[in-house]
Amino acid sequence: MGAQKLCNKKDLVVNSGVCALAQVNGQPQQLAVFYLPDTEQQVFAIHNWDPLGRANVLSRGIVGSIDNELVVASPLYKQHFSLTTGKCLEEDISVPTFAVTLSGDDVLLTA
Amino acid sequence: MAKLKVVVVGNGMVGHHYVETLANSDIDADICVIGGETRPAYDRVHLSEVFDGKAPADLALTTREAYEELGVDAHFGDFVSKIDRDNKQVVTEGGQVFDYDKLVLATGSYPFVPPVPGRERAHCLTYRTIDDLGEIKASAKGKQVGVVVGGGLLGLECANALKNLGLEAHVVEFAPGLMGVQLDEGGSRMLRRKIEALGVKVHTSKATEKIVEGDQHRLRMEFADETSLETDMIVFSAGIRPYDQLARDAGLKVGERGGIEIDYHCKTSDENIFAIGECAVLGNFIFGLVAPGYRMAEAAVLQLSDDKVSFTGADMSTKLKLLGVDVGSVGDSKGMADGALAFVFSDERDEVYKRLNVSPDGKYVLGATLVGDCDDYDTILQYYLNEIELPENPESLILPASDGAAPTLGVDALPMTASICSCHNVTKGDVINAIDNGCMTVAAVKSDTKASTGCGGCAALLKNVVDFELASRGVEVDTSICAHFKYTRQELFTIVQSTQTKTFDQLLASHGQGRGCDICKPAVASILASLWNEHVLASDLVPLQDTNDTFMANMQKDGTYSVVPRVPGGEILPDQLIALGEVAKQFDLYSKITGGQRVDLFGARLNDLPEIWSRLIEAGFETGHAYAKSLRTVKSCVGSTWCRYGVQDSVGQAIDIEHRYKGLRSPHKLKMAVSGCTRECAEAQSKDVGIIATEHGWNLYVCGNGGMKPRHADLFATDLDTATLIKYIDRFLMFYVRTADRLQRTSVWLESLEGGLPYLQDVIINDSLGIADDLERQMQHVIETYQCEWKTALSDDEKLKRFRHFVNSDLADDNVVFVEERGQKRPADLQEKAQKTLKAVS
Numbered sequence: 001m002g003a004q005k006l007c008n009k010k011d012l013v014v015n016s017g018v019c020a021l022a023q024v025n026g027q028p029q030q031l032a033v034f035y036l037p038d039t040e041q042q043v044f045a046i047h048n049w050d051p052l053g054r055a056n057v058l059s060r061g062i063v064g065s066i067d068n069e070l071v072v073a074s075p076l077y078k079q080h081f082s083l084t085t086g087k088c089l090e091e092d093i094s095v096p097t098f099a100v101t102l103s104g105d106d107v108l109l110t111a
Numbered sequence: 112m113a114k115l116k117v118v119v120v121g122n123g124m125v126g127h128h129y130v131e132t133l134a135n136s137d138i139d140a141d142i143c144v145i146g147g148e149t150r151p152a153y154d155r156v157h158l159s160e161v162f163d164g165k166a167p168a169d170l171a172l173t174t175r176e177a178y179e180e181l182g183v184d185a186h187f188g189d190f191v192s193k194i195d196r197d198n199k200q201v202v203t204e205g206g207q208v209f210d211y212d213k214l215v216l217a218t219g220s221y222p223f224v225p226p227v228p229g230r231e232r233a234h235c236l237t238y239r240t241i242d243d244l245g246e247i248k249a250s251a252k253g254k255q256v257g258v259v260v261g262g263g264l265l266g267l268e269c270a271n272a273l274k275n276l277g278l279e280a281h282v283v284e285f286a287p288g289l290m291g292v293q294l295d296e297g298g299s300r301m302l303r304r305k306i307e308a309l310g311v312k313v314h315t316s317k318a319t320e321k322i323v324e325g326d327q328h329r330l331r332m333e334f335a336d337e338t339s340l341e342t343d344m345i346v347f348s349a350g351i352r353p354y355d356q357l358a359r360d361a362g363l364k365v366g367e368r369g370g371i372e373i374d375y376h377c378k379t380s381d382e383n384i385f386a387i388g389e390c391a392v393l394g395n396f397i398f399g400l401v402a403p404g405y406r407m408a409e410a411a412v413l414q415l416s417d418d419k420v421s422f423t424g425a426d427m428s429t430k431l432k433l434l435g436v437d438v439g440s441v442g443d444s445k446g447m448a449d450g451a452l453a454f455v456f457s458d459e460r461d462e463v464y465k466r467l468n469v470s471p472d473g474k475y476v477l478g479a480t481l482v483g484d485c486d487d488y489d490t491i492l493q494y495y496l497n498e499i500e501l502p503e504n505p506e507s508l509i510l511p512a513s514d515g516a517a518p519t520l521g522v523d524a525l526p527m528t529a530s531i532c533s534c535h536n537v538t539k540g541d542v543i544n545a546i547d548n549g550c551m552t553v554a555a556v557k558s559d560t561k562a563s564t565g566c567g568g569c570a571a572l573l574k575n576v577v578d579f580e581l582a583s584r585g586v587e588v589d590t591s592i593c594a595h596f597k598y599t600r601q602e603l604f605t606i607v608q609s610t611q612t613k614t615f616d617q618l619l620a621s622h623g624q625g626r627g628c629d630i631c632k633p634a635v636a637s638i639l640a641s642l643w644n645e646h647v648l649a650s651d652l653v654p655l656q657d658t659n660d661t662f663m664a665n666m667q668k669d670g671t672y673s674v675v676p677r678v679p680g681g682e683i684l685p686d687q688l689i690a691l692g693e694v695a696k697q698f699d700l701y702s703k704i705t706g707g708q709r710v711d712l713f714g715a716r717l718n719d720l721p722e723i724w725s726r727l728i729e730a731g732f733e734t735g736h737a738y739a740k741s742l743r744t745v746k747s748c749v750g751s752t753w754c755r756y757g758v759q760d761s762v763g764q765a766i767d768i769e770h771r772y773k774g775l776r777s778p779h780k781l782k783m784a785v786s787g788c789t790r791e792c793a794e795a796q797s798k799d800v801g802i803i804a805t806e807h808g809w810n811l812y813v814c815g816n817g818g819m820k821p822r823h824a825d826l827f828a829t830d831l832d833t834a835t836l837i838k839y840i841d842r843f844l845m846f847y848v849r850t851a852d853r854l855q856r857t858s859v860w861l862e863s864l865e866g867g868l869p870y871l872q873d874v875i876i877n878d879s880l881g882i883a884d885d886l887e888r889q890m891q892h893v894i895e896t897y898q899c900e901w902k903t904a905l906s907d908d909e910k911l912k913r914f915r916h917f918v919n920s921d922l923a924d925d926n927v928v929f930v931e932e933r934g935q936k937r938p939a940d941l942q943e944k945a946q947k948t949l950k951a952v953s
């Protein structure tokens with residue numbers, strides 16, 4: 001399957017997240033897409049569903065780093081989720097991650 | 112040479128401590144321990160926790176396997192019945208025989224049951240072992256009333272247990288007061304008041320004559336004064352008696368009032384036999400606490416080595432919580448010594464009693480009694496144990512902080528021999544040693560010295576000693592706000608102000624590391640806002656904000672938001688009420704009157720927020736900052752305009768004040784109120800800033816708090832005219848903004864402010880720091896740069912671009928589902944959601 005265009009670069013918010021709707025294996029999925037322009041990878045995506053707060057809100061958390069791990073803090077109860085692995089730092093739980101890239105002005109879901 | 116054979120009789124707390132200490136020492140010995148109870152040693156001190164739901168197994172201090180691993184030969188459930196000193200053997204009831212070179216008696220004690228006729232009846236119980244607990248529970252089942260005979264420490268603990276079992280609890284005491292051993296009369300009286308308030312019935316000066324069958328309940332107690340009491344069960348807790356029969360039979364010397372006599376080396380009259388713990392008596396004194404028992408065990412172990420340390424007695428000071436009441440007793444608690452001077456503080460409203468006994472020359476603490484408030488216990492104990500000379504006004508040690516600041520004893524004043532943890536006998540010297548050996552945190556010192564791993568009562572003191580010691584060595588005690596900035600919030604504030612830093616990235620580059628996190632980012636955003644007051648959604652501030660600030664609304668549990676317009680002073684126009692209702696109807700929002708005299712509209716979707724707010728702003732509303740760490744509401748009462756008692760216009764004052772300080776970003780939220788007279792209908796004394804009208808002006812109160820830990824505000828200044836009132840509030844608020852910790856309400860801030868209220872008054876009223884002008888200027892800047900954040904945001908498309916659920920679709924979040932209740936919507940719960948989705952599919 002080819003790459004899927006999610007949105008434009010200008011829809012992103014620097015050092016923060018937005019939520020994009022994507023089709024993954026024929027199903028609609030909410031992706032939390034983070035734009036960190038000073039990292040090599042630039043864009044990161046994990047699922048928008050906070051499994052602990054049970055709401056679609058992860059794109060609205062604060063982005064930061066904990067021991068060199070890039071993380072977002074859930075806006076509901078503040079647990080941290082890794083932007084690269086989806087793993088929660090406090091609880092034994094993960095959220096799915098998605099491969100995204102910036103191609104020119106387009107934000108692409110590649111797999 | 113054959114190994115030394117050591118036999119220990121009794122596996123209670125002290126016997127176990129002996130076994131463990133010996134097994135872990137360099138002394139080469141074969142250890143055998145014989146315990147009469149069927150289970151290995153357990154924590155008797157915390158026995159009553161089983162009634163709070165703890166499993167008996169959680170009290171275990173050791174296990175059979177652990178003993179096996181230590182190479183200890185352990186036997187349980189068999190009592191030693193005879194000591195054969197000639198052949199150096201002990202014989203058990205079960206017929207087992209053990210040879211010894213050295214014998215250690217750690218048989219403890221048993222509850223004393225006064226010889227009252229009828230005491231042998233069913234449901235007359237005692238309280239000392241895990242097995243006793245089972246009997247008490249079984250007896251209480253389905254019953255209503257329980258009596259404890261004995262109003263000492265254990266009796267009261269037992270009364271609490273009966274209460275927890277759902278019984279109406281009575282305490283029957285022979286003496287005129289409770290806890291007569293530890294407390295003086297005043298303390299005992301206060302304790303009684305507090306305990307009775309908790310629903311325990313106390314009967315003092317009651318001698319039980321006999322126990323007979325009851326009419327309404329199982330038993331009836333008949334007293335010498337011809338009264339009687341019916342109950343379903345009786346627990347005797349009238350003191351303890353040492354288990355010394357074994358020693359008596361063997362011809363060992365016993366004390367006049369029982370107990371196996373020992374010398375300073377814990378030796379009995381037979382030089383191969385030691386006695387330790389509650390069965391031992393030294394100079395006619397029995398030490399009925401764990402800590403002295405442990406010291407005896409250690410001393411007795413050392414007698415087998417070359418290092419013959421003595422046991423010369425131990426401090427019997429105690430601090431405990433009985434039925435939730437703090438009780439403390441230090442040294443000569445009743446002031447029995449010749450010429451002792453007493454200072455007594457008694458507060459019948461808050462039910463606090465404190466007595467401090469000092470030497471005739473006023474220089475040293477002899478003892479103390481504390482009931483209802485043990486905050487001063489640590490300080491007094493240190494003065495006592497270390498014979499530290501008292502300040503000139505010793506009473507300041509027990510007076511409430513506001514009446515002349517109590518000098519808490521700096522840990523630097525403690526000598527090296529000061530005991531920090533009495534459970535594990537750790538001195539200040541030991542702590543410092545541990546730090547010398549590389550322990551750099553409280554946790555490391557704890558695991559190295561075992562300090563604070565017993566009853567836990569010394570945790571605060573230990574932390575103080577460690578922090579102080581590390582700080583005095585120049586080791587940074589970590590007060591940094593997070594891993595990204597090695598500074599406190601106060602330091603960051605000063606840095607940002609003095610370097611005129613305007614962005615988080617600048618600050619991170621100059622003073623931090625990493626990328627920041629959800630702790631430092633909002634904290635820095637708040638500092639930047641207090642100082643420069645730019646719009647919350649300025650592009651370089653956005654990534655720093657908590658979601659509530661980012662969307663200028665409070666996130667609810669389902670990811671929707673709430674909307675709270677400002678209603679200054681709670682005064683609202685009928686047309687505004689109508690507008691609120693119309694907006695709520697149009698966007699289907701759940702409506703509720705808040706505790707802050709305004710209206711909250713819940714369940715707004717992200718994409719509706721801008722539309723909702725533009726309608727509200729049209730109707731004359733502004734943002735209410737319900738989402739921000741800043742001024743929330745200024746509550747008011749109707750005041751002199753309408754109320755027959757009002758002496759000033761409290762509504763007008765509240766409105767002015769709300770307009771003045773709205774939008775001020777601070778370390779935590781701020782709440783204020785203005786009442787029109789002393790009847791205080793606006794509850795000003797529970798606010799960060801409270802104002803109460805007087806005949807002559809305004810009384811200003813500060814640092815009150817509702818919430819988790821309510822605090823009454825302190826009266827700060829009286830009869831102020833409006834201009835002075837505003838000046839003081841300006842200064843007060845800015846001083847708080849500058850010096851408080853992250854998320855520290857004014858109440859907690861004041862509590863931690865060195866010098867307390869008098870210091871604060873000096874800074875604000877007398878300008879003792881010379882910063883008053885600066886504080887006022889800073890406040891003026893914030894006031895002048897105020898903008899309604901929503902209004903500004905609505906005119907800027909860039910700021911609004913985030914207000915939609917998907918950046919690439921107009922669909923809504925399908926996880927947001929509502930159901931109806933009492934005519935309004937509310938978030939669906941999991942089950943309701945599942946049903947709704949099912950319906951949609953079918």
Ligand code: SRM
Binds near residue numbers: 673705711
């Ligand atoms: C709406 C309201 C309850 C209500 O239905 O009445 C409310 C609702 C919330 N309160 Fe409150 N508090 C409300 C009045 C109060 C009051 C009473 C008052 O202000 O007179 C108190 C006690 C007074 C005080 O603060 O000293 C109060 C003490 C708290 C606390 C505890 C603060 C503390 O110092 O211990 C929190 C938690 C916190 O701030 O960390 C809190 C936090 C919250 C939060 C923000 C929790 C959250 O993070 O989601 C709630 C969400 C509000 C929302 O979504 O709009 N709320 N809260 C009240 C809004 C008042 C307003 O108009 O702004």
Ligand SMILES: Cc1cc2nc3c(=O)[nH]c(=O)nc-3n(C[C@H](O)[C@H](O)[C@H](O)COP(=O)(O)OP(=O)(O)OC[C@H]3O[C@@H](n4cnc5c(N)ncnc54)[C@H](O)[C@@H]3O)c2cc1C
Binds near residue numbers: 159189191218399400
């Ligand atoms: C409910 C309760 C609360 C308490 N609270 C506190 C507190 O807050 N602080 C504090 O410091 N102290 C407290 N104590 C007191 C503390 O528990 C005792 O001081 C401590 O347990 C004494 O230890 P010990 O080993 O000397 O005696 P015990 O713990 O009584 O152990 C003696 C053991 O020896 C056994 N034994 C006796 N005779 C023989 C024999 N002939 N052969 C074999 N075994 C025998 C007994 O069955 C028993 O198991 C409390 C006590 C109770 C009951």
Ligand code: SF4
Binds near residue numbers: 748757758791
């Ligand atoms: S506080 Fe005083 S003025 Fe205000 S409503 Fe109450 S009685 Fe009236």
Ligand code: FES
Binds near residue numbers: 534568
């Ligand atoms: S005093 Fe009990 S743990 Fe330290």
